[in-house]
Amino acid sequence: MAEVVLKEVVKHYGAHIAVNHVSLTVGDGEFVALVGPSGCGKTTTLNLVAGLIPMSGGEIHIADRLVNDLDPKDRDIAMVFQNYALYPNKSVYKNLAFPLQMRKLAKPDIDAKVKEAARVLDITHLLERRPRELSGGQQQRVALGRALVRDPAVFLMDEPLSNLDAKLRVQMRSELKRFHQDLHTTVIYVTHDQLEAVTMADKMAVMSGGFLQQYDAPDMVFAKPVNTFVAGFIGSPAMSLVPVQVVRKGDAVWLRSVDGWEFELSAENGHKALSATSDKVVLGARHSTLRIHKSAEPGTVPGRVYIVEPTGDVTFAQVKLGASIIIVSLDPHFPIAPDEPVFVEFNQNKLHLFDGETQMALAAA
């Protein structure tokens, strides 16, 4: 168990900066998810922590030890790869034993540890098989077992579930979470699936373009996204973002769209909107905070239903407000049809406002 500290970590390939001055602290026993779209630098960051690629700048500390110049084998880490990276010419038993052999443990100790890991992961009956004779889920467990068997200070996981089919992925997700709850080991987990990050992690680090955008507990990231990127990335379906203009009408502050619709902001939101660097702001609203009315009511905005997507528990409606589309969740029994004119009400308490120029969240001044 150990704390992992990244200080101003930089990695560039020629002119391309893959990881740009990323600093974050993973507490002892914490489960931290690095999440972001493809090419955001999350896997590169993980490889830097593992020591698989050289850093261009910054410091990485694992368990109060500066590891910049240490080989992967000396960092006391274990890693689970997306493609599992099981040694194809070794049996499951030998795959699990390999990390112990490399650390020159005595044979009886190796045997005991391999059997224990196999018991925990319920793969005892597979020990004599070769990796290619296993199903995806079984390979996954063996990969986990190979990481687990050595009792490392930090677990690094690179999209370990993304090669599994949907049902197995959900099951393994719960098992991984349970496994972390039991062991309380430090875990750094890379995923492009924000749902995995939200459901499993104690904290999530949202990355984009090599930058760390936001690092916080999942509920905080969900409730208070720091910018439009995080707002649009976290949540499923994502937050609807609409560029609008701030207009003053006497004391009141209104938001007006280029398409002509407008509504008045509450006093608090008005303050926020006025703190923007220009009159351009981005309005953000999650699907669950929006309400649909069949007739015009004060404060509502007219729109037209574009697509209705029933999912069983909840129905999502995409509503066109002029040129922009927003997503609203509805009770499955709510009568609604495509191309129907509707009126959308924004919940002023759960509305997000972002600066139109900097894309950063606006706070009440």
Next chain:
Amino acid sequence: MTDATFSSRAITKRPIDWWRWSGRVFLVFLLLFTVLPMVWMVLTSIKTQFAAMQYPPQWWPAEPTLQNYARLLDPSNSVGQEFLRYFWNSFYVALTTTVIGVVVAVPAAYAFSRFRFPGRTFLFFSVLLRNMFPAVVFLMPLFLLMRWLGLVNTHGSLILTYLTFGLPLSIWLLKGFYDNIPIQLEQAARIDGATRFQAFILIVMPLSSPGIIATSIFSFIGAWNEYVYAYTFLSKQESMTLPVGIQRFFTEFATDWPGLMAATFLMSVPVVVLFLVLQKYFVRALTEGAVKN
């Protein structure tokens, strides 16, 4: 039972595929074309000198004899001494070429596959440049070079030459192999406690052994069979390799067809044995990467 009758009817009903049959006829013809000379070689080698010269020929030797082989393999007479010396020379040259080739090609191919270094692409294609010209073009330049180096009439000259011809192919073949081994396997090994070198030896090498075996066969056979360079570089009788040495047999014992055929047969034995033992690796190596997984 009903299944069986149904399927057999389905087969008989199918119209004759002329395209397929003409292919088969062609293959049979090709097979006869390649196998008949070898059969004739073996048959002649077990004939007596007299029987070999008879006309019309004896299709099957009336008195089969292994006397020709016994003579070639008997170190107590001059013919046997010469033959065994050529055989040993060929074996020495081919084996040394193969061993040095593998020792050089494995790290080179690995580096081309895994590392990005300045001049990598240029170097990789310049390795291929040699293969764009027929081997004969290099005969005189290499001879002059070898004379300047003082290597004429040594096996070193042949080993060097065969390496320059064989290495590009070995490196290309092996690079394809390393490209197909996921880099994550080495990364996993390094995290599991191996050094970079241990990861290579313990994880990558066993996985690439089919490729290494295939390239070894390639370079061994290439060196074993090569004639023109051996003929040019070697003039001393005691250093000659088999292809050149057998030619000496031909001139010295111009009428000894059975002896010549026996020598030829013995020369082809190592190659055939190598192929038979290792062919599954060979085929795997040539088709590797054709289909993912």
